[in-house]
Amino acid sequence: MQQQYILLRGREIPDIWKLDVYLKHGGYEALKKALTMKPSEVIDVVKASNLRGRGGAGFPTGVKWSFIPQNEPIKYVVVNADESETGTFKDREIMETNPHQMLEGALIAAWAIQAKAVYIYARGEYWDLTHALDERIKEAAEAGFIGDNILGSGWSCSVYTHLGAGAYICGEESALLESLEGKLGQPRVRPPFPAQKGGGLYGEPTVVNNVETLTNVPWIILNGAEAYQKIGTPQSAGTKIFCVSGHVVKPGNYELPLGVTFRELIFDHAGGIPGGRQIKGILPSGGSGPIVPATDAVLDTPLTYEDMQKINTILGSASIIVIDETVDMTWVAARVTKFFKHESCGKCTPCREGTYWLDKVLDRIMAGEGKPSDVELINNIARNMAGMTLCALGDFAANPIIHTIKNFPEDFYKHVRAEEAKPAAKPAGRGKAREAAPVAGD
């Protein structure tokens, strides 16, 4: 499969970040077209395209828009540019190299739900690019695409950026809204959901969409839902930006139709594994998605929402971290667990305490003090986190170590066996632990 640039058009048209260049290449034509359509027609096109949320959850975008009640006077679009999943750097390239297309997509979404303002919530570390984005917004406003009575439509909409300040959790949509309101970035109890009155920004119905999701929208409006559906697979339409990092020769973003296999992506596009070493494991969705062993069956799996489920993992944000044979997977799990421990917002006890305990246990294991009973201990902590929290961080946080034990048992048990061989270990403890060990495979 060849790279196909619907989003990363800066690869083919280097100065497309400039308004005049963007306009020369059909920029803001989709907005003009959308403004001639009824808002409900715009939603129908996006629904029919089967565009799914690119932030990780994969929820159908048009359906999300259709949840917004039409009779509410104040509505908002919030662009989730808080890209913080470990291994993810796609929205950054979009905003750096093709910012107007993202703005245009956000404006079309705003027209579709009749929003009065768009807020772009960018992670604080994207300091330089967000300040540059402010300039792009100014240019677009001067050209009449943002502000009062946009292109004579009678509809007015403002666009603002908001800088976060370093918190992974603010990528979770309800925590993002809290943060934008000037509160601690912690998830809300739902319902009400953001689309409902009382659940969105300042209590108003709000659509929250990822940068990459919205950047698809102008193309869909211009070329139609059918053309978009022809790319990818029936359930996973369109292209996707795959962020490839870790042990590959050419790390970077690759925009390819959904349905490309791991093998093509990692070996044909990203140049394979450096130094002739063997590939060992893949984290397909940063720290959040279950790690998979790089077997032939896995490598030949198409990267789609549906096929990732078949190999017991998720497509998520498609932040693909490649790991070679030199790496101890328990070390990987320990490192990712530190990420979740640091990023747990502290609101829900199971996640706040669970991530802390998992980190402590893994530190001890990595320090050579692993015990056979740790498997049961880890399973127990994980059981007490999964499904017990307001957001998915609590569900994700135990994934790294649980799936390492399941998929790379030798990498885990070698730390345990080392402990067993120590003369100080008590026989009674060993016996008990052997009984507990099979639980790891759950």
Added chain:
Amino acid sequence: MSLTDKKYAKRIEAAFAKYPDKRSAVMPLLYLAQEEYGWVSPEGIHEVAELCGLDPTQVRSIAGFYTMYSEKPKGQYWLHVCTDLACALRGADQFYAELLEDLGIQDGETTADGLFTVEHVMCLGACDRAPMLQCNFHFHENLDRDKMRALIDKWRAEAKQHMKTSGGSERAGD
């Protein structure tokens, strides 16, 4: 000097103009306080609270929640090195150890001359260009020890020059 200084008036006004609720300006104003004081000092917290109509305790809790607000004085150059998984697979741990060794400090410390504060942080979204660091929120990517040393030398020279021209009254590196 404080946030009431007229040099901040326009930016404070711009922050409030973005939102229907004053409270939302707390994050941009905390960045201004950090720019003014070099960290989110008690004075800065009180001024932001006053401006947003919040209790200082609420503002302090927000400042404490996010990693990009510093709750203690820091060096003129605030370095964040990503040592998360994707960077670590490409040598970030060794890179960070070398940086600390070259500066003669430990994680989270500030050099004796007050120039550099160094911390390791979680993913910064530059995984394909590791090892990398962020200095006063600007990215420096695809680094190795030589490039890192060149950057440190450059910042040292820049700070020295700045001391000479400003008499040391203002902060370099912003």
